[in-house]
Amino acid sequence: MDFGKIQLTRFIGFLLFLIFILFEYNRYGDFSIYYHAAANLYRLPDLYHPLYSEPPTLFYLGNPVITIFIYPLTYLPLSLATLLLKLLDLVLLYRIWTLISIYLLDNKITNKTKNSILIITFVSAFISIYYNFHLVQFTIIMLYCSLEGIYQISQKKSIPLGSFLIAFAVLTKISPIVLLPYLIYRKHFKAFMWTILFLGVMVGSTFIFIEPNKSWFLWSKWWYLINPLDPDSIF
Numbered sequence: 425m426d427f428g429k430i431q432l433t434r435f436i437g438f439l440l441f442l443i444f445i446l447f448e449y450n451r452y453g454d455f456s457i458y459y460h461a462a463a464n465l466y467r468l469p470d471l472y473h474p475l476y477s478e479p480p481t482l483f484y485l486g487n488p489v490i491t492i493f494i495y496p497l498t499y500l501p502l503s504l505a506t507l508l509l510k511l512l513d514l515v516l517l518y519r520i521w522t523l524i525s526i527y528l529l530d531n532k533i534t535n536k537t538k539n540s541i542l543i544i545t546f547v548s549a550f551i552s553i554y555y556n557f558h559l560v561q562f563t564i565i566m567l568y569c570s571l572e573g574i575y576q577i578s579q580k581k582s583i584p585l586g587s588f589l590i591a592f593a594v595l596t597k598i599s600p601i602v603l604l605p606y607l608i609y610r611k612h613f614k615a616f617m618w619t620i621l622f623l624g625v626m627v628g629s630t631f632i633f634i635e636p637n638k639s640w641f642l643w644s645k646w647w648y649l650i651n652p653l654d655p656d657s658i659f
Contacts, residue, residue: 452506453560458486459502462494469638472645485649488630488642489595490562506560513557516568521545523571526579562596569593570600577607577615587618594619595626598650 452459457476461484464471471491476482486494497505525542533541546553556563569589576586590607593600607616630639 452502453558454562455506455509455560456502457482457484458490458494458562459498459505461486462491463498465491465495465634469641470645471642472649483649485646487595487646488634488639489626491642492630492633509560510557513564516564517553520564520568520571523575526575566593566596566600569596570603574603574606577612578610583612583615583618587615588622590615591619591622591626594623 456478460476461471464474468474471484474480474484476484497508500508521542524545525538528541555561570593573586573589573593576582576589578586580586590600590603593603604616604619607613607619627643630643634642
């Protein structure tokens, strides 16, 4: 990495750190919904019935797998758990930037041109980045898992790792499911099968960590809420 790119990356990282870690340290965003719902995992029979947020106006839409992953964070104060998630997002955002540059920036391009492209990329995506941090959403984690998964499969030939990341991305937000037909299109048949396997294992693991009848109920309720045939979901 050239000096100019290092300086640019440090500046952007410092800017995001300043805004979201120092100035918005007490903003919990959507993560507070996930946090409080996960805290109710073993307290309430139905995580999807209460309204969350302040004031309570929103239903919880995370599936049981994500709820189990978040549950350990509920032993921390909400402010500390949110801070850790924001710091993780900053690290993953840097890795996303690196992955995109690997695919899009040819070695024949001069350093000046590379830096210009990176600046334009950041400026054009700044609003989306800002709102993802501002609302403390899981989109950056989803995007990282999707890009890193494809990279590990296609470039590093680490099929199990890449497949696990894609499976986790699908469970984070359902939209990365489009990567499954993409794997078939690229003839990564083994990766496709590994991804299906990891999806099955993670979904099945909920019946171990959550009482089976309750787990089945939560999956049914979650599917009812995110049903793609529902008019609200289509919107």
